[in-house]
Amino acid sequence: PHGQAEPTEVAPAAKDIAIVDLETMAVTFSPEVGTILRGIWLSADGLTLRVGASHSNNLGGDISADSHPHSHGLVTINVAGETILPENVTSLDLDKNLGSAGPAASPMTMALAPSSDQFLVTLSASNAVLALDPNTLAEVGRLPVGNDPRGLVFAHGRAWTYAWLDDALVGFDLPVMKGQSAPAVSVVIGNDPTPLEVRQGQRMFNDATFSKNKDFSCNNCHIDGLTDGLVWNLLVDGNVNTLAFRNVGGTGPFLWGGQLPTLFDFSREVLKLVGADASGSEMELLTTYMQSVTAPPNPYSAPGGKLTPLGKMGRAIFESAGGCTACHSAPLFTNK
DSSP: OOOOSSOOOOOGGGOOOEEEOTTTOOEEEOOOOOSEEEEEEEOTTSOEEEEEEEEEOOSSSOOOGGGOOEEEEEEEEEOOSSSOOGGGEEEEEGGGOTTOOSOOOSEEEEEEOTTSSOEEEEETTTTEEEEEOTTTOOEEEEEEOSSSEEEEEEETTEEEEEETTTTEEEEEESSOOTTOOSOSEEEEOSOOOSOHHHHHHHHHHHOGGGSTTSSOOGGGTSGGGSOOOOEEEETTTEEEEOOOOTTOTTOOSBSTTOOBSSHHHHHHHHHHHTTOOOOHHHHHHHHHHHHHOOOOOOTTBOTTSOBOHHHHHHHHHHHTTTOGGGTSOTTTTOOO
16 A cells, blocks of 8 residues: 555556555556566565566667567565655666576566575576575575476475476475575476477477577567567568467468468577577477467357357447458458
């Protein structure tokens, strides 16, 4: 809860964190803290808010692996006062942090160890847990824990995270020290029906260590198969917005200008862009995953696929007054 008598209007780009007074329901917003916000932590005393942020450096052309299009950090916000001012916000570059072992891609879940001697951060795209000094935030350790760790809890004398692309619950001893090579325990749980080749392609898609400088993954732009909502100038398209991969299978040719005939060709060009040294079989796996991303069920369709009355009204607008079919013709809703 955070009080402010009059909600302050700021530029839309700065509306990253909403602070709500639970008594008045008045809303105020912090200064801009990052492009993609994946994790949030509030101190026990309620005075310090910390956000895991990835920054997209998409301005200008000549985007390549060596232009470092993504960087990653923690943003700390002092929420003790009645208002949030720019001086209440500090940013830390985890990629170049004191003691850093290298890029810290996609910081997600954060937690203070029960002993309060380490601040832990899961790096979902770096497949590791990062340990920071709780006072200086210097890196004091980094532990590989499996593909895409998300979540942190403390139980039975260990810290635990879930490497969700391995379907594994991973436990590790504290404190995390430099040079640790393996967690204490890793237990595969559940019975994921995802085909192995789809899961392998998804691991590549979400893995920043696959890029040349190990600092960003495909998932930084196409978040969980969707989009970052940004405009990029890369490949041969010029300035275009990022597209989602839902139902992308069969909609070739690809890129906005249709220059690439297959999704495999698209995978090859993107992997070149990130500087990945990928084999043909790895590109096939990445393609298989992208083709597997489907849209959720239409909320305006009844059992059997028939449209609800609202769905029918929308289709009528789409096909007539809206003029949408000029570009988005059925059944794939693309003019290729």
